[in-house]
Amino acid sequence: MLRWRLLSATLIITPLLVLIVADFHYHFGAPGIWLVPLALLVTAAAVHEMRYMFIGQNLHPSSWSVHAGAQIVVLTGFAPVLRDLIGSTVPEVLFSTHLNWPLLAVSLATALIFSAEMLRFRQPGQAVIHVALGILTVIYLAVPIIFLTALRLHHDNRWGMAALVSVIFVVKMSDAGAYFSGRHLGRRQLAPRISPKKTVAGLVGGLATAAVASLVFFQWISLVIVGSTREPTSMLGSLVYGLLIGSAGVVGDLSESLLKRDVQCKDSGTSLPGLGGILDVLDSLLFAAPIAYFCWVISLVGP
Numbered sequence: 001m002l003r004w005r006l007l008s009a010t011l012i013i014t015p016l017l018v019l020i021v022a023d024f025h026y027h028f029g030a031p032g033i034w035l036v037p038l039a040l041l042v043t044a045a046a047v048h049e050m051r052y053m054f055i056g057q058n059l060h061p062s063s064w065s066v067h068a069g070a071q072i073v074v075l076t077g078f079a080p081v082l083r084d085l086i087g088s089t090v091p092e093v094l095f096s097t098h099l100n101w102p103l104l105a106v107s108l109a110t111a112l113i114f115s116a117e118m119l120r121f122r123q124p125g126q127a128v129i130h131v132a133l134g135i136l137t138v139i140y141l142a143v144p145i146i147f148l149t150a151l152r153l154h155h156d157n158r159w160g161m162a163a164l165v166s167v168i169f170v171v172k173m174s175d176a177g178a179y180f181s182g183r184h185l186g187r188r189q190l191a192p193r194i195s196p197k198k199t200v201a202g203l204v205g206g207l208a209t210a211a212v213a214s215l216v217f218f219q220w221i222s223l224v225i226v227g228s229t230r231e232p233t234s235m236l237g238s239l240v241y242g243l244l245i246g247s248a249g250v251v252g253d254l255s256e257s258l259l260k261r262d263v264q265c266k267d268s269g270t271s272l273p274g275l276g277g278i279l280d281v282l283d284s285l286l287f288a289a290p291i292a293y294f295c296w297v298i299s300l301v302g303p
Contacts, residue, residue: 024161031157032081043074045278049268050137057263061134062116069109070142076101077146102146109138147289158226167292171284174210174246181205195257207246214242233301241301245288252287
């Protein structure tokens with residue numbers, strides 16, 4: 001199992017690093033441009049896995065409307081990237097507050113999902129459930145991805161890249177810390193009814209790893225990205241950041257476990273041997289991204 005985990009992790013990390021480096025150095029004046037296709041692909045895969053879990057319980061939210069709604073929401077998060085590409089030919093007011101566009105997109109996605117159920121409605125019974133599941137999918141998956149986009153676009157190219165890498169690095173190091181500490185030290189279960197394999201030792205190990213990883217990132221790694229002349233984030237800020245997004249990652253992980261437990265599905269998919277599906281990898285980031293964005297905006301970390 002560990003061998004497959006490491007292999008799948010390598011297959012994920014390698015292309016991700018290539019895209020990150022390309023987006024950092026060769027973004028054509030529009031930081032984030034290389035991440036657009038990645039975000040759309042990941043969203044499509046995650047939506048597919050959500051529907052796969054629902055179908056196992058004979059629940060069938062409209063495929064086209066949920067996919068379209070999620071893609072629209074994610075795309076609007078990249079509105080500032082479009083502005084940077086086309087320059088001054090579009091009025092600045094259209095992109096002045098880029099998080100307004102995703103809010104509009106969520107409303108449009110909701111309307112699409114309702115419309116799809118109207119078109120196929122034949123008899124009472126499941127329309128409301130399908131609408132609810134479709135909206136849940138869009139909000140649960142697409143909205144957090146917008147915050148990952150917002151982190152990449154934070155402040156400038158260098159700090160934006162540092163913000164994005166920070167949340168991925170800290171959360172995934174926390175996941176690894178939780179896995180190994182829980183595997184070797186875990187005795188007492190954390191949430192036995194939701195995820196029997198998660199332990200209190202795993203929780204403590206994951207949070208400790210998140211704090212250390214955050215400290216390492218902001219004291220050393222971030223300086224490589226933003227320049228060694230910049231003052232590093234305070235040790236206290238680094239530790240608080242790590243604990244906050246590490247905790248959010250735990251909630252995200254348990255939230256996906258709740259979904260899987262309720263629909264009686266072991267993994268969200270089988271595309272990544274040893275890890276499960278895309279959603280099994282993404283789950284902790286989904287709740288950590290908004291918290292990370294908040295920390296950067298209030299300058300707990302960063303400039």
